[in-house]
Amino acid sequence: MDLDKLLETGDRCIFREPPTCTANCPVHLEIIEFISEIEKGDFQKAYKLMEKKIPFHRIIGQICDHPCESFCVRSAAGGAISISELEKAVLEYGAAKPKKIWPVPKKKGKVAVIGAGLSGLTVAVDLDKKGYEIVLYEKTDRLGGRLWDHIGESLKEENLSEELKLVKDKGISIQFNQELDKNRLMDLLLEYDAVYLGSGGWDEQLEFNPKTFQVDELNLFIGGKIVTRNDSVIFSASSGRRAALSIERYLSKVSLTDSREREGIFETPLKQDVSETEVIIKIEKQSSIYSKEEAIQEAKRCIKCQCRKCMDGCNHLRKFDISPYAYVRQINHNERIILGTHYANKMINSCTECGLCKEECFLDISMKDVIQDTRESMVERNKMPVSAHDFALKDMAFSNSSRFSLVRKQPSKEQSKDLFYYPLISFSDYVKGLYHGTGKTEYLFYPGCQLPASYPDDVKSIYEYLVGHVKGDVGIYLGCCGAPADWAGRQDLMGENIEAIKKVWEEMERPTFILACSSCIRVFEKYLPEIKVQSLWDIYAEKGLPNKDQIKIPQTLSIHDACGTRENSDLHESVRKIASKLGYNIEELKYSRERTKCCGYGGLVYYANREQSDGFVAERIQESPHDILVYCTMCKDLFVSGGKRTFHLIDLIYPKDNEDGAVKKMPTLSERHQNRSRVKRSLLKEVWNEEVDEPAQDDYQLVIPESVRQNMEDRYILMEDIQAVVKNAQESRKRFFNPESGDYLASLKREHVTFWVQYAQEDDKVLIRNVYSHRMEIVEE
Amino acid sequence: MYQEKKDYQSWICDKCQKELELTKVKVHYLEGEFEVELLNCPTCHQVFINESLALGKMAEVEQGLEDK
Numbered sequence A: 001m002d003l004d005k006l007l008e009t010g011d012r013c014i015f016r017e018p019p020t021c022t023a024n025c026p027v028h029l030e031i032i033e034f035i036s037e038i039e040k041g042d043f044q045k046a047y048k049l050m051e052k053k054i055p056f057h058r059i060i061g062q063i064c065d066h067p068c069e070s071f072c073v074r075s076a077a078g079g080a081i082s083i084s085e086l087e088k089a090v091l092e093y094g095a096a097k098p099k100k101i102w103p104v105p106k107k108k109g110k111v112a113v114i115g116a117g118l119s120g121l122t123v124a125v126d127l128d129k130k131g132y133e134i135v136l137y138e139k140t141d142r143l144g145g146r147l148w149d150h151i152g153e154s155l156k157e158e159n160l161s162e163e164l165k166l167v168k169d170k171g172i173s174i175q176f177n178q179e180l181d182k183n184r185l186m187d188l189l190l191e192y193d194a195v196y197l198g199s200g201g202w203d204e205q206l207e208f209n210p211k212t213f214q215v216d217e218l219n220l221f222i223g224g225k226i227v228t229r230n231d232s233v234i235f236s237a238s239s240g241r242r243a244a245l246s247i248e249r250y251l252s253k254v255s256l257t258d259s260r261e262r263e264g265i266f267e268t269p270l271k272q273d274v275s276e277t278e279v280i281i282k283i284e285k286q287s288s289i290y291s292k293e294e295a296i297q298e299a300k301r302c303i304k305c306q307c308r309k310c311m312d313g314c315n316h317l318r319k320f321d322i323s324p325y326a327y328v329r330q331i332n333h334n335e336r337i338i339l340g341t342h343y344a345n346k347m348i349n350s351c352t353e354c355g356l357c358k359e360e361c362f363l364d365i366s367m368k369d370v371i372q373d374t375r376e377s378m379v380e381r382n383k384m385p386v387s388a389h390d391f392a393l394k395d396m397a398f399s400n401s402s403r404f405s406l407v408r409k410q411p412s413k414e415q416s417k418d419l420f421y422y423p424l425i426s427f428s429d430y431v432k433g434l435y436h437g438t439g440k441t442e443y444l445f446y447p448g449c450q451l452p453a454s455y456p457d458d459v460k461s462i463y464e465y466l467v468g469h470v471k472g473d474v475g476i477y478l479g480c481c482g483a484p485a486d487w488a489g490r491q492d493l494m495g496e497n498i499e500a501i502k503k504v505w506e507e508m509e510r511p512t513f514i515l516a517c518s519s520c521i522r523v524f525e526k527y528l529p530e531i532k533v534q535s536l537w538d539i540y541a542e543k544g545l546p547n548k549d550q551i552k553i554p555q556t557l558s559i560h561d562a563c564g565t566r567e568n569s570d571l572h573e574s575v576r577k578i579a580s581k582l583g584y585n586i587e588e589l590k591y592s593r594e595r596t597k598c599c600g601y602g603g604l605v606y607y608a609n610r611e612q613s614d615g616f617v618a619e620r621i622q623e624s625p626h627d628i629l630v631y632c633t634m635c636k637d638l639f640v641s642g643g644k645r646t647f648h649l650i651d652l653i654y655p656k657d658n659e660d661g662a663v664k665k666m667p668t669l670s671e672r673h674q675n676r677s678r679v680k681r682s683l684l685k686e687v688w689n690e691e692v693d694e695p696a697q698d699d700y701q702l703v704i705p706e707s708v709r710q711n712m713e714d715r716y717i718l719m720e721d722i723q724a725v726v727k728n729a730q731e732s733r734k735r736f737f738n739p740e741s742g743d744y745l746a747s748l749k750r751e752h753v754t755f756w757v758q759y760a761q762e763d764d765k766v767l768i769r770n771v772y773s774h775r776m777e778i779v780e781e
Numbered sequence B: 001m002y003q004e005k006k007d008y009q010s011w012i013c014d015k016c017q018k019e020l021e022l023t024k025v026k027v028h029y030l031e032g033e034f035e036v037e038l039l040n041c042p043t044c045h046q047v048f049i050n051e052s053l054a055l056g057k058m059a060e061v062e063q064g065l066e067d068k
């Protein structure tokens, strides 16, 4: 897999981009962290964050003109966060004694700083800390420049004096009463390694680089009002800090311009959507400064702006608490390690590949595609954990074996009389259908593998309906589309499967496939674009429903669209049309149609990480107070087993007497197999009048208590596995015996799995006590 | 991976009617091969693996090897 391309995708994710407030703070205070500390009541930590980013934070914290606030997105929902008031509160409640800094030996070079206003002082202090020898030239007899104009309500004279005294205490040499002119400046440029000019009163026009503040190619750097051309203290301090960095780079002879794109204020790509944010009115201070409690309340209003759109919709990303940015990095690491544990495997196999993330992301970042590529790469490199998808792939092999797979043309008119009705009274509502056959297979009904497994009794009715309603012959094709192979990253198996389907299609002279399963629709679109497909639900919507007199009591349902049909808006319409024709009222879910969620089965997550699958189910079913309507068998089965009343369209179109379709339980894994085989046999017998072999009788009559049945489901153990173990044990006596309980314990390796069965014999019955399995093999000596 | 004999001493080999003994047995999965002490029949050597071993330690080692 192309790892550079992968990383590029991840780097497009703006999860880590700063909020607009920080981007518009000229010194980039980490406002979210700052506010979060206040919210926790930790004013000391908040103070440290100010100290880290704001030059002379004890002064600026009191007088900053806060350009950040006018960009705060909260302004549209109750008023901008009072960041500057919060800073004042933090100075009040969280201040710590300045750290004692040991003077660094001054041997890196000599810098003259002209003007002891805010920008000059910032340069002086920043460079002094870095080990430069500084001489300050000030035209008056005191430090601070225009800072003295700010003495008033929040900035106290004694505080300013105290701060300025700290500068003197550092041992920076200061020359007062120095009125400098152009000639004097020239002398200084020769005398010093670099000169900073921050005197607001300088009239000379100077050409400077707007990024580095260097004048021409000289060792002269400028800042303060000459650069900012306004009275803002924070822009002035920021310019000093940036000039100091330029001087440092200049004197260390490294690039002045490298990676400085985001200095000062910049535009952040983060676009916070506040249209759904609850309005909360700004907290007004009750005295001259916020009380601690007021500050905490104000901090709570901050949205902590961050792009989490995909995470908000996806249970998987939230469960692993990971953004696509970080996810891609973990995949990259997972792909690169040769020796050592691939820690991200489990996560990669827990994505349902539902595609919602891409739908939600305004940059169209698709984790579905990333995960698909990754799984394919893992398979290619032989790094895919076998156990993750083994059972699902075996299930697919079953469906494509002779136990289920079947292809038949529609029987001739004479032979297929039962499949349709001649109209007794023309235009009657009760006409089931007409003979539309032509002898050419125009359509091939492909119900997929899960619908026959869950609704074995309805496949024939659906087929009858199709024969009676569409123009041309309708054949039938039973099998599995290959979705499990696709999700498992098994391109080898997928390729074979596609070829097999194509062959049938060609042999049948290229009929249109009628698909009932949303996974089939997805697979056909992706791998078989040359085959024309039609959804079964579109046909019902267009041709009318088979049982017009079966409409139930009106009820409101929420539709859960299948994630495989995300882009198929016609299908979404058809489903709604069918439901309303049947008399149901629809209440849409927030995440529906192209924004639908996965039920938890997609991507084989149901097999690879049951807990993750359960997470999807639990989240989805609580989104609707009504019964849910689905049109994918797996959605239905998962929701019902999660305890939610859920109808499949089939339950509504073919309602059963005395059965509540909404609670119909998922057949067990073994029953799914049996049901598929049964569908094949009954179609052959009833429609094609063919002789069929009855399934071989079970060797043993098993009695299985409910708790063991649950274990079979959770551990992917089939009835036929148990039969095989018992048979082998009974015949060979290779088993263990417990004289106290009278139980036997036996095992048998079938393909890659060793199955263990604990059982007791009672007359001709075998009572199953427990089942489990493992994949590790015992090396028989 | 280990077993404690006392927990399972009631089980015997049905074929040989022998009590099980703890001896070193070779197991392998994917690229990994280990020697572990497991209960087995002293005569026919069939190895006894109970539920907690299969679903506990064994599954853990399998997972670890699959992620290697």
Ligand code: SF4
Residues within 6 Å of the ligand: A012, A013, A014, A015, A307, A308, A309, A310, A311, A323, A324, A325, A360, A361, A362, A363, A364, A365
């Ligand atoms: S929606 Fe998700 S992937 Fe897209 S930018 Fe935001 S966090 Fe990143």
Ligand code: SF4
Residues within 6 Å of the ligand: A019, A020, A021, A022, A031, A032, A071, A072, A073, A074, A081, A083, A301, A302, A303, A304, A305
């Ligand atoms: S809501 Fe908070 S994070 Fe967002 S812009 Fe305003 S202060 Fe910054």
Ligand code: SF4
Residues within 6 Å of the ligand: A313, A314, A315, A316, A317, A350, A351, A352, A353, A354, A355, A356, A357, A358, A367, A368, A598
């Ligand atoms: S494809 Fe679906 S499950 Fe996977 S990350 Fe995207 S939204 Fe989440």
Ligand SMILES: [Zn+2]
Residues within 6 Å of the ligand: B013, B014, B015, B016, B017, B018, B041, B042, B043, B044, B045, B046
């Ligand atoms: Zn023995």
